[in-house]
Amino acid sequence: MPSSNHRFDTAISSLKKEKLRITEPRKALLQLLVEVSKPLSAEELHENLGSDHFDLVTVYRNLEAFENAGIANRIPTESGKSLYELNAEQHHYHHIICRKCHHTEKLDSCEVMKLETLAKDLGYSEITHVLELYGVCENCR
């Protein structure tokens, strides 16, 4: 399991590689993403940063920049709004997300290879997928 510092440094390197600047908002946002290591909405990230430190727009713009740089992932949810998480370099996994309290856990497995192959056979390229489970957790039952 890579340390928080390592994940942070790796992200900073990616920024440099993409010729993106290392700014205060970006450092703070990366630090937060590294620490929480679970998917949060732009709004939640903004609040966690202390809403008055940085603008919500800056959070959105940086999340987009991170996504393009391969540093973060956007997860579309059942409700239509998006969650963001740090890109898990080597591991590929999905989540089970409680519909009520948004408690989230990782599910360390991904069984979509068969479907991706089917899609490739149909002539599709640049294939990605969205796979998230939703349910009600024990506390909210």
Added chain:
Amino acid sequence: MPSSNHRFDTAISSLKKEKLRITEPRKALLQLLVEVSKPLSAEELHENLGSDHFDLVTVYRNLEAFENAGIANRIPTESGKSLYELNAEQHHYHHIICRKCHHTEKLDSCEVMKLETLAKDLGYSEITHVLELYGVCENCR
């Protein structure tokens, strides 16, 4: 493969069973969903109905009613907006959707059982999932 007429009649029965009224907008919307048999946005459905016949709001309200009645499904997409399709009663499948032209094909397989089991073991109930693939189709390459 059930005929269009049969799928339409089944949907009408479901409406009756739920004590929902059989109105002109609902009949037209169901007819359209039966005919296209691929996921469309509320906007696209509205356009296909002839934008001046029925209000877009009515389309939204009926799609919600259909969803609650188990007649239609909402599919959250990568971009955040939703697509709707008629509920495929017996079969459970997913789609590969072209990022550029929205050409859509069914992938007749679903391999998520293992993940649902994992989630159940974690104490979650009422588990559902969202699984869609995205790519670029041959024409758009």
Added chain:
DNA sequence: ATGTCTGCAAATCCTTTGCATTTTA
């Protein structure tokens, strides 16, 4: 120094809500 990033305000997109009128059962 210069091109990038930020904050603020305002716009946009999709979707939902309120209310008076029409329609279905």
Added chain:
DNA sequence: TAAAATGCAAAGGATTTGCAGACAT
């Protein structure tokens, strides 16, 4: 005729855009 569905207008929430000033390289 009573309850439910519709249309229109307006609100709502999440995200994006424009632009002038601030900052990183």
